[in-house]
Amino acid sequence: MSRVELKKELIRAGIRPSVQRLAIYEYVKMTKHHPTAECVYESLRDKLGSLSLTTVYNTLKLFVDAGLVIMLNIDNTFHCFDGYTHPHAHFRCNTCGKIYDFPMKRDYHALVEDAEGFDVTEAQLYLKGICKVCKSIKN
Amino acid sequence: MSRVELKKELIRAGIRPSVQRLAIYEYVKMTKHHPTAECVYESLRDKLGSLSLTTVYNTLKLFVDAGLVIMLNIDNTFHCFDGYTHPHAHFRCNTCGKIYDFPMKRDYHALVEDAEGFDVTEAQLYLKGICKVCKSIKN
DNA sequence: TTTTAAATTTGCAATGATTTCAAAAATAAA
DNA sequence: TTTATTTTTGAAATCATTGCAAATTTAAAA
Helix, strand or coil: CCCCHHHHHHHHCCCCHHHHHHHHHHHHHCCCCCHHHHHHHHHHHHHHHHCCHHHHHHHHHHHHHCCCCCEEHHHCCCCCEEECCCEEEEECCCCCCEEEEEECCCHHHCCCCCCCCCCEEEEEEEEEEHHHHHHHCCC | CCCCHHHHHHHHCCCCCCCCHHHHHHHHHHHCCCCCCHHHHHHHHHCCCCCCCCHHHHHHHHHHHHHCEEEEEECCCCEEEEECCHHEEEEEEEECCCEEEEEEECCHHHHHHCCCEEEEEEEEEEEEEEEEEHHHHCC
């Protein structure tokens, strides 16, 4: 996705594309490694000349509220962010800490009973264990 | 479940049932409202005469590591605990904050593709939205 | 029962991610 | 250009959680 397209997405969502916002949006959308706010900050500080960690937090919250980015809470010590908003599951390796995206066969509705009367607007399937790579290293 | 049975469960898990541990275990197993560590502490402090918040944290970690209790991370500002360890989904109401247990039809495996080579030892399905009660109040 | 060793509890301080806040800077509107 | 609005910034505050070392309790040994 080009920078121009990303800009249009922000505008469409009613978010004015400032230099910082566009840079943060581009970073979160393009990377695949589920960065933390701190990570976004470290990665962009030099490129932008200057950047505040507060701006990163504020901006990410803005994106999450607008539905442009998903906030993951799979690691209970910090949040991380995912620009890929299509429904999918997340796997966190207990050994290396890496987070993997897993496609989901069906909608979460297939799993849940007795949800009548409840409005489900968000669903997260978090899996934990040992990843392929760490498993092969061990053996 | 009786206090004697709970005591036996702790011993079976290799955990010595001190006064504090048994009280905390009983509380978490018996309550249905997914308490935080702070909540456990507030609820038991008077009954036990004295209690340290650190003890509550240490003890809950002990239970979680032993698989006796599940730690939920559905609300991203704090953890809460569930003594019901059978696989089930959790729904958090964005309005009232209450957490509901939802039975799951199938194993999470039914949902996930491409998990070959990965060892999944833990699975959490977190749902968010508006609960039945809050919805009926609104209308 | 006494002595000794090990396990457990305790409270306070430290940690670290996140938020608050008010001022400064940038941008848009008049 | 002037004025109003939005955005960014950095330092301080917050708050759940953890580290740590001393005090207490419990179990084991003598």
